[in-house]
Amino acid sequence: MSNELISLTVDGVEVQVPAGSTVLQACESIGVEIPTLCTDPRLDPYGACRMCVVEIQPGPPRPMASCTMQAAPGMEVITDSKSIKEIRKHVIELQLQHHPLDCPYCDQAGTCELQDETFAQEIHQSPYETVPKAHPEEILNEVILINHNRCILCGRCVRICDEQIGVYALDFVHRAISTFIAPAQHKEMDCERCGMCIETCPVGALLSRPFKHAARSWQTDKTASTCPHCSVGCSLLVESRHGDVVRTRTNGLEEPANGILCAKGFFGHSYVNSDDRLTQPLIRRNGRLEPATWHEAISHVSGALRGVIDRDGPGAVGAVGSPNCTNEDNYALQRFTRQVVGSNNIYSQSSGFHETFHALASVLGSGAVLRSQSELLDSDVILVVGADIGQTHNVVGAHIKRAVRRNGRQLLTATRLAGTLDRYAAASVRVRPGGEAALLAALAGRDDIPESVTGASDAALQTMRDALAAAGSVAVVWDTGVWTLGRTEELASAAASLAQAFPDVRLFPLAERANTVGTLLTGMAPDMLPGLRPVAVAEALAEIEAVTGAPTPPDSGTSLAEFLAADARALYVMGEDLVGSAGDPSAMREQLANLDLLIVQDIFMSPTAEAADVVLPGASFAEKGGHFTNFEGRRGPLAPAIIPVGDARPDWEIIARLAAALGSDFGWRSHEPISDELERLWRMPEIEGGEPIADLNGALSQANGSDGFTLATEQHLYTAGVTGRHAPSLALMLPDAVAELNPADAEELGVSDGDPISVASHAGALNLKSLVASRVPRGVVNLPDRFLDAPPRRLDPAGPNGTPVQVTKR
């Protein structure tokens, strides 16, 4: 759209709008309200409802829909003539011929646009004989329901699914008076369960099953917050009533969500009010965890910690932060550990993102990562490697699809599994699990890599290379979930070699969890202080001291594995399940049992908490303030929507109380002073060239050739770890831990959906259920990550990707 302004008059008032604006936008720009039913700011003009009609002179001698009419210079628009008002009233009256008046019963009442318009048009009685339709409510899937009687056929659901999500699950069926909305092409609905059709529906036709009849829309308290599930950090509107979170919706059209959510954002909040939440502190007495008061718990923990520090020195104490907790919580924990305990043994669980960040920083400079999503979507060519971004970071995937269709970006997919992104890709190859780095290196120009490693033919690679070479800018996107463990170095150096082979390559390693980036920037590492300041640098220590007023110990701690193996006596674990996510849970359990003191602060009872001496109930995302840092480094604010369940307390508060009990009151009574303190220390990675690695063409791991299956691991759209398992709606979408198999492979094995199978590798075996999925290529078995009872890391602790496995029917 050009910046050229054109002028027209609306109801006699002159208005200037950019060329290309619609008449509706021109009217709205001066505050003239035009009623609409089929308009949504996220969608293209459509002109279905005819509510927005205006008279235009000079122009056709009939009312025109202002939403689809482009503004032209010199146009005179009349919005409130008698005939226009009559038309609008008739439109509503005609809709009410079929629309049932069950407002007292309908979940949409209060936010219903048809209800509002009926009221605005002062319609009290229908001049027409009402002919209610009598279709039964139809259940579309686990979470979505459609009431055809209420549908006004505005097409917003059809369009949002197509235009914004790029899935096109819904469509109009039949014609004229018998039209209704149904799964597209009469198939089983190919739905990603993002709930955006429910969100955009102006009436109560599309309904959320978990929310159905739970509350009236005007009774809920609305709190703006940030989604706790992945690193996209979409802003949410949390609606709560009487201390229960009843639903979450989109909040505004701003980055990074741009007005949409995914299944986890829209339906994945109900874990907050789960009955399984920890609601009171537990202290181990006589071998059993028994309920205690906060006073007892704090004095017990502070006494025990003081004992360990006095006996074994502060170096025997360590703490583990969490990518599920806010910046403020993590900052509080690291300040407590460093300045009150006096130890630099502070960790966050090893994640692919942290390793990738450090690897890329050493090659390209730390500014190479944490770039904004708009830079991603503005790139001429977008290359998605490894895991399917449409599953792991669904909202980014949807934005990429939209960028391809709307802005002419070119998408190249080199994912291990087929996905909805492939439909939009200019070229796509199925990379073999384990061959992702080799594929990137091959694209960067290495020609010594055999096809058996990457799984991509030379012709396909050449097509992709040509596309990359022709592009002005390239974005390389990959998920840094558990599949990258042990491979981050080679992935990073292959990506770096790609960055050096083509001009303007932007790298987007997407972090896995909501605050993985935040744990990096708040200094949850033994050698890194807040704001990516190295512990080893004296000025960094001085800067921290200038802000906090207390010294930080100058010697770097050791890594978590070394710390646990050597002199660990006490460990404080916040919001993390060390046992459940370990490659070897029994070894981890044993290491934790050897500690004198294990304190676990969490919202659910985890295997780690079961081994703890003290369990402290923390608060979920809806119960505390703070910030999550998303994959761009953008901080999304959280606000308390409900008071914490039971005796649970925000994590920062527990730590602040503990610090006060140990004689160092930080003076924090809300999360805001922590945010302010962190703000003064906040530093994003600076753009600076790192030392290029001399040999970017180092050894690449080879996928092991074997007769059996190759293991792929990636997070499924409907898995979200512990929180996802405790959210009933998400648990319904994917109830059991599964192993996904290609239909042909499944037939050879003689298994069908839901059959028990066993997946075994050199390191162990997992018993799961099979899920026959055509997205999985032949010879590959995919284990969705972040299920509680089947972490794929048990099959290969070093990195469950490309590992040869045997699949057998049980």
Add this chain to the structure above:
Amino acid sequence: MPLGSGVLKGFATVFKVGSRKPATVMYPESVRDIAYRFRGQVGMRRDEVTNGLTCVGCGLCETACPNDVIRVDTSEGADGTRVVDRYLFDVGRCVFCYFCIEACPVDALQRTHDFHLVTEDRRGLLIDGFKMIEIYEHDLENRPLQEQNIGPGTRPRLWFGDD
């Protein structure tokens, strides 16, 4: 003033007042007649089909209430309809404005003449929908016949579509 006249005057007053009809109503043995428009406790109609609450759980009474008296908890029933899990009415907070009765789209809420709100425990003032049905039905039985039809303009309306 002659000696003893004060005593006689006193007796005269006693006999005069003593022979009058007493003004005191000996509540609770006897109860005063209640004015036709008297506002008592809000009651609830029994649903003749389900024998449960007539309430459909729309929450309009909760919204109309100026004093946060009512709480309606609803959920989805087995047949997909809205069912009322719990209807709570805190009589201790009620100011008898009857906005809830005005708001009710199915006329589930009804006025009664019941003012027997005395209780030994504050918790006794928190009543649920079934207690409200009891109050309404007790009131119907004990209300003089001509008053059962409450008045012009308040004929029992049914839900939409039945006019």
